[in-house]
Amino acid sequence: MLKETASAVGAAFVFSPIGMPIVAHGLAGLLVGTATLHVVNGVINDVKGAGDTLRRESIQQAESQGDDQE
Secondary structure: OOHHHHHHHHHHHHHHOHHHHHHOOOHHHHHHHHHHHHHHHHHHHHHHHHHHHHHHHHHHHHHHHHHHHH
């Protein structure tokens, strides 16, 4: 059972978007995969930061509207 699991995980890695460049192109594929993950991480952090900013602004607006109504 362990052998089948290991082979399934290995096949999934090799045919994933990260594993295939490493297998097909060696070190160059590893560098491209690493650069891609770095860019994706940056985009995700930017989106997350924008969401946090919007959340803070909406909380501040709600608080200011609450102060105006009192």
